[in-house]
Amino acid sequence: MSTSTVPADNSFQLSQLWRDARYRSYSIQIIALIVALSVVMMLIGNAVENLEALGKDFNFGFLYEPAGYDIGQVLVDYTSASGHWKAALVGLLNTLLVAFLACLTATIIGVFVGVLRLSNNWVVSRLMAVYIEGVRNVPLLLQILAWYAVFIHVFPTPKQAVKAPVIEGAVYATNRGFYIPGLTFDGGYQIVVAVLLASIAGIFVFRRWARQRQEATGQILPVGYITLGILIVPSVLAYFAAGMPIGLDYPVAGRFNLKGGLKVGTPLIALWFALSIYSAAFVAEIVRAGIMAISKGQTEAAYALGLRPKRTMSLVVLPQSLRIIIPPMISNYLNITKNSSLAIAVGYMDLTGTLGGITLNQTGREMECMLLLMATYLLISLSISAVMNVYNESVKLKGR
Amino acid sequence: MKKMILPVALGAAFAATSLSAASAGTLEDVQERGKLRCAVSTGLAGFSYTDENGKWQGFDVDYCRAVAAAVLGDADAVEFSPTTGKTRFTALASGEVDILSRNTTWTFSRDADLKFTFLGVSYYDGQGFMVKKSLGVASAKELDGATVCIQTGTTTELNLSDYFTAEGMSYEPLSIETNTEGRANYLADACDVYTTDASGLAASRATFENADDHIVLPEIISKEPLGPLVRHGDDQWADIGRWVLNALKIAEEKGITAANADDMAANSKDPEVLRLLGASGEMGASVGLGNDFALVAIKSVGNYGEVFERHLGTQTKVNLARGLNAMWTEGGLQYAPPFR
Numbered sequence: 125m126s127t128s129t130v131p132a133d134n135s136f137q138l139s140q141l142w143r144d145a146r147y148r149s150y151s152i153q154i155i156a157l158i159v160a161l162s163v164v165m166m167l168i169g170n171a172v173e174n175l176e177a178l179g180k181d182f183n184f185g186f187l188y189e190p191a192g193y194d195i196g197q198v199l200v201d202y203t204s205a206s207g208h209w210k211a212a213l214v215g216l217l218n219t220l221l222v223a224f225l226a227c228l229t230a231t232i233i234g235v236f237v238g239v240l241r242l243s244n245n246w247v248v249s250r251l252m253a254v255y256i257e258g259v260r261n262v263p264l265l266l267q268i269l270a271w272y273a274v275f276i277h278v279f280p281t282p283k284q285a286v287k288a289p290v291i292e293g294a295v296y297a298t299n300r301g302f303y304i305p306g307l308t309f310d311g312g313y314q315i316v317v318a319v320l321l322a323s324i325a326g327i328f329v330f331r332r333w334a335r336q337r338q339e340a341t342g343q344i345l346p347v348g349y350i351t352l353g354i355l356i357v358p359s360v361l362a363y364f365a366a367g368m369p370i371g372l373d374y375p376v377a378g379r380f381n382l383k384g385g386l387k388v389g390t391p392l393i394a395l396w397f398a399l400s401i402y403s404a405a406f407v408a409e410i411v412r413a414g415i416m417a418i419s420k421g422q423t424e425a426a427y428a429l430g431l432r433p434k435r436t437m438s439l440v441v442l443p444q445s446l447r448i449i450i451p452p453m454i455s456n457y458l459n460i461t462k463n464s465s466l467a468i469a470v471g472y473m474d475l476t477g478t479l480g481g482i483t484l485n486q487t488g489r490e491m492e493c494m495l496l497l498m499a500t501y502l503l504i505s506l507s508i509s510a511v512m513n514v515y516n517e518s519v520k521l522k523g524r
Numbered sequence: 525m526k527k528m529i530l531p532v533a534l535g536a537a538f539a540a541t542s543l544s545a546a547s548a549g550t551l552e553d554v555q556e557r558g559k560l561r562c563a564v565s566t567g568l569a570g571f572s573y574t575d576e577n578g579k580w581q582g583f584d585v586d587y588c589r590a591v592a593a594a595v596l597g598d599a600d601a602v603e604f605s606p607t608t609g610k611t612r613f614t615a616l617a618s619g620e621v622d623i624l625s626r627n628t629t630w631t632f633s634r635d636a637d638l639k640f641t642f643l644g645v646s647y648y649d650g651q652g653f654m655v656k657k658s659l660g661v662a663s664a665k666e667l668d669g670a671t672v673c674i675q676t677g678t679t680t681e682l683n684l685s686d687y688f689t690a691e692g693m694s695y696e697p698l699s700i701e702t703n704t705e706g707r708a709n710y711l712a713d714a715c716d717v718y719t720t721d722a723s724g725l726a727a728s729r730a731t732f733e734n735a736d737d738h739i740v741l742p743e744i745i746s747k748e749p750l751g752p753l754v755r756h757g758d759d760q761w762a763d764i765g766r767w768v769l770n771a772l773k774i775a776e777e778k779g780i781t782a783a784n785a786d787d788m789a790a791n792s793k794d795p796e797v798l799r800l801l802g803a804s805g806e807m808g809a810s811v812g813l814g815n816d817f818a819l820v821a822i823k824s825v826g827n828y829g830e831v832f833e834r835h836l837g838t839q840t841k842v843n844l845a846r847g848l849n850a851m852w853t854e855g856g857l858q859y860a861p862p863f864r
Contacts, residue, residue, distance in 0.1 A: 178617060179639045179756055192682045194697045204685035276714040299714055300671055300696075380659075380670040380716045381696065390714065391698075468676075471699045471709075477676070482699070485610050485677030488638035490617070 175491065184496075186487045187212070193482050195473045197389045208483045215478030216500065222392060222474065223461040223504075226399035230460060231453075233400060234407020239437060241412055252408070260405040265466050267402055272394035272470040275299060279390075286377040294374055296382055299390060303375035306386035313369040319362035323354050330354060391472035395464065403460050410452045414445030446519045454512040458505050465501075475500060550622050550754070550761035551812050554595055559603050562588035563621040566606040568703050569727040570835045570842035571627055580604045583835040584625040586825045587646060587752055587769065591623060594768045594817035599824035608702050609677040613638055616755060623765055625752040627721065629679045639756040643766040646751045648848040648857050650744035651683050652722035654729060657737050659716060664743035668693035673706045673715035675699075680720050683746040703728065721748050723836070723844060730841040763811045771818035773860035774800055775827035777851050782826040785819055800863045807863070828858065 141151045175182060187209040194204050199217045202210055241252035259267070276299040280288060285298040296303040334345045363370065375385030418441050426436040465476040475497065484493040554560050564572035564584050572582040580602075589599040607615050607626060616624045617638070627649070628634075630642040653672075655661050664687075674681055676699040688695050698715045700706050707728050710718040718725065722744060729735050752769065754762050775781070778797050780788050789801035798804040802816035809815065825831055829851070836844045850856025 177757070192685055194681075194685050194695070196697050196699065204682075204689065273712075276709070276712045281713045299712065300698075378669045380667075383669065468699075468701060473699060477699065481610060482676050482681065485613065486633075486682070488613055488617070488634075490614055 171491065180488075182491060184492055186483075186489050186492070189487075191483065192486065195478065196471065197392055197473060208479075208487065211483055212475065212479040212496070215473055215475035218392075218467075218472065218478075219461070219464055219474040219476075220504070222395055222399065222467065222472065223464050225396050226403060226460050226464065227457050229396070229400040230403035230407050230456075233404035235411050237404060238408035238411025238415070241408060242415055256405045256408050259402055260409075264398065264402050264463055265469060268395055268398040268466055268469055271398040271401075272390065275390045275394050275397075282377070282381050286382070294372075296375060298382070300381065301387045301389040302393065303382045303385045303387050305372040305374050306384065308371040308373045310369040310371065312366040315366045316359060316362045316370060320359045323358050327351050327354050389472070391467070391470045394470050395467050395472050399460055399463060403456060403463075406456050406459075407453065410449055410456065411445070413452075414449035415441055417448050418444050443519075447516070447521055450512065450516040450519060454509055454516070457508050457512065461504055461508060462501065550758045551595065551764065554622055558596065559601050560588065560592040560595060560623070561603045561605060561621045562591070563605045563607045563612055563615050563624045563626055564588065565612075565626045566608055566702050566704070568627065568724060569731050570840065570844075571723070571727065572604075572606075572625075581835070583647070583831060584627060584752075586831045586835070587625045587772075588623065590772060590821040590825045591765060591768050593824040594771075594813060594821040595764065597814075597820055609675050610701065613640070616640065616753070619755070622761070623752055623754050627724070627750045628753060629721075630749045630751055630753075631679060634753075640753045641756055641762045642751050642753045643762060644751050644769045644860075645749040645857075646769060647723060647749075649721040649723050649748040649750050651680050651719060651746040651748055652725050652744050653741040654710070654718045654725045654738055655716060655741065657739055661741070664741045664745065665691060665693075667695065667717060669695065670716040671696040671698055671714070672717045672719055673698045673700060673709045674719055675703060675706055676701060678720070679746070679748065684719055687745045707731070721750070723750075723842075726844050727836075727842045730843065760812055764813065764817075767811065767863075768818070768821050770860040770863070771800060771821060772825070772828040772831065773851070773858055774863055775818070775822045776829040776858075777853060777860070780822055780827055781830060782823055785822045789816075789819055796863055 141147050172182070188207045190205050191208045191211040192204050193211070195202060195211065195214055197218060198214050199221065200210075200214060202214050237252050237255065241249050241256065243249045243252075279285070279297050279299040282296070282298045282300060285296045289296045294305050330350065331347060334347050334350075338344055373384050373386075375382040375387075377383075422440055422444065423436055426440045427433075431439065464474055465480075467474040468477040468481055471477075479493055479500075480497040484490055487493075562585075564580065564582070567573050568582075570582055572580060572584045575581045585604070588602050588604065592602045593599040605615060605621050607621075607624075612624055612626055612628065613634075615621050617640075624640075625646075627647065629649075630645065634640055635642060653664050653667065655667075661667065667688075672684060672695050674684060674697055681697075681699070684695070684697070695717075698709060700709055703720070703724065706718055706720070709715055711732070718728070720728075722740065725740050729738055729740070732738060752765055754765055774796070775785075778788075778794060778800070780797065780801070785801065788797055789803045792798055792801075792803075795804065799807055801819040801822075802808055802814070806815060808817045811817075814820075826834070829846075832846065832849065833839065836842050838845060846854070846856060848857045850858065852859040
């Protein structure tokens with residue numbers, strides 16, 4: 125009988141940090157972390173030192189001083205007496221507006237183009253290929269400038285537009301923007317809005333019920349028409365019942381520009397157009413990749429069941445390819461949002477134009493403005509990413 | 525991949541330390557480099573533009589050359605950086621350039637908040653409006669509701685807002701980045717009015733095909749004293765820049781030209797002329813330069829009046845009268861402190 129005379133060696137030696145495989149990876153990571161942190165500290169210290177040498181401090185107080193400049197396209201109340209933070213907010217909303225619009229249209233155009241590129245019709249598929257290759261290989265900035273130039277040269281000046289309106293007295297296309305009637309709200313409009321919101325909620329309920337019914341009985345309801353009915357009929361009834369509280373504000377000719385109504389400026393249109401056309405080419409390729417990844421047998425099986433090509437695409441192929449399409453689409457949406465910062469080229473005052481442009485220049489707070497700007501774009505991008513990832517989870521192949 | 529972290533981090537650390545190396549005085553930096561780095565505008569007829577040989581020319585450009593001549597003895601030892609209204613201050617503050625000579629308005633906040641030192645006024649200007657004659661506008665007070673093209677990041681932007689607010693009028697701004705884009709938008713009728721400094725309007729109008737179709741409205745809505753500037757904190761460098769500008773003005777006042785400068789230095793009876801041209805006294809040494817710094821500067825670009833007439837005067841396309849920019853002896857505002 126023998127017992128181990130050697131006690132378990134629990135003593136820890138410093139050299140083990142490096143020699144012992146159990147600890148080594150931790151040591152390396154901690155050293156790397158310390159080095160990385162000291163680099164960051166050094167950069168911050170360097171910036172602080174340089175700012176001090178220039179006699180500048182680091183504070184965000186300038187945001188509350190009056191901005192002093194005007195902005196062409198604003199979504200919230202803004203005058204030159206508002207603070208710089210308000211100007212930044214106007215810019216942020218403008219960025220979000222154009223990013224949202226561009227994501228939407230780029231997706232719609234992109235899906236069409238992507239599907240058509242796979243068309244059996246040789247002319248159609250070649251045309252789409254030419255569009256995709258042409259558009260995505262030309263720098264976006266040039267495209268934005270080109271579209272802007274087209275818009276300001278092709279469309280008439282406001283004075284000529286009044287003589288040649290798109291719709292007499294209501295819609296005008298000018299080289300400074302498109303004018304459409306705006307809405308005016310009188311007392312009691314809340315009822316109409318409430319009814320409208322209620323019908324939108326009703327539509328969701330109805331569509332859900334219709335789908336369940338179809339799954340249960342196989343009967344297909346004319347969902348499209350009924351949806352349209354629910355959307356329009358109650359609101360129209362409420363509108364008349366409340367005494368027509370919502371009116372239209374028509375644009376009228378002024379001394380220089382059209383006055384009244386709703387103006388969508390040329391810079392916004394040009395930027396929106398360019399971003400959509402450019403990004404749609406990428407979306408199209410993503411969609412094509414997604415569709416081609418679906419086995420041909422799926423399509424053939426759907427045809428064998430008697431489904432037409434259009435229904436096969438929308439019911440069989442596209443839903444399956446979504447899980448391949450979504451991840452690259454997320455980065456595409458992020459690109460659209462970030463690319464919208466080229467807006468200043470055509471005078472669209474987005475976040476880069478206000479906070480990162482005029483405010484920075486008038487106050488000389490480069491450091492503060494740039495940090496704020498980067499933080500904001502980071503926040504927008506992460507939010508888009510988060511929302512899209514939730515959607516991605518919902519369409520992912522579910523393992524059972 | 526994990527192994528890469530350490531060397532990369534160390535490399536970054538070294539790069540960061542080398543960046544923070546302190547800089548000596550600007551004069552030493554410039555002399556050591558043998559080149560003056562001067563920021564000018566991206567292109568404005570008369571003030572700074574590149575000629576058909578690709579050489580920088582203009583009123584603001586010649587000031588850079590004068591400084592280079594005074595500091596380095598060579599008027600061509602200049603590296604020009606074209607800057608926009610937006611990038612100019614960052615370029616100067618970050619030390620990318622030594623001096624900014626780009627029709628920049630001297631204001632309180634730029635002096636105090638942005639930490640720059642203005643060296644004097646090289647051009648007295650004021651903001652004006654240009655419209656097409658066909659609009660039938662005769663005064664800026666009739667501009668209510670107009671779309672105005674404007675360069676962002678300039679004082680014009682702020683003046684415009686102040687003016688329309690004070691007059692109780694409204695306008696739609698179309699903010700663009702450079703003078704070139706502003707002109708293009710204005711010519712394409714994307715805006716009714718183009719506003720910038722009156723000299724800039726005259727310069728732009730000079731480049732139009734049918735200059736007579738456009739008028740500059742009589743209202744001048746602001747004071748725009750334009751001049752060169754440097755960073756705060758280097759008084760010697762500021763003195764050099766300031767006195768090169770003053771030297772050019774004194775030269776005009778005293779009748780010294782590029783052609784007769786040598787002769788004046790040798791034969792003039794005027795003690796101030798002799799001091800200025802380095803023939804008597806030790807004035808140059810007190811700013812760390814040679815005694816003949818003003819002589820070299822004047823010989824290379826001429827006096828203030830010569831520079832003005834060569835680039836902006838009535839014989840040029842820009843066609844600006846001296847007006848406020850005449851010497852004080854001629855009824856203008858240009859007035860240099862005594863050289864003693």
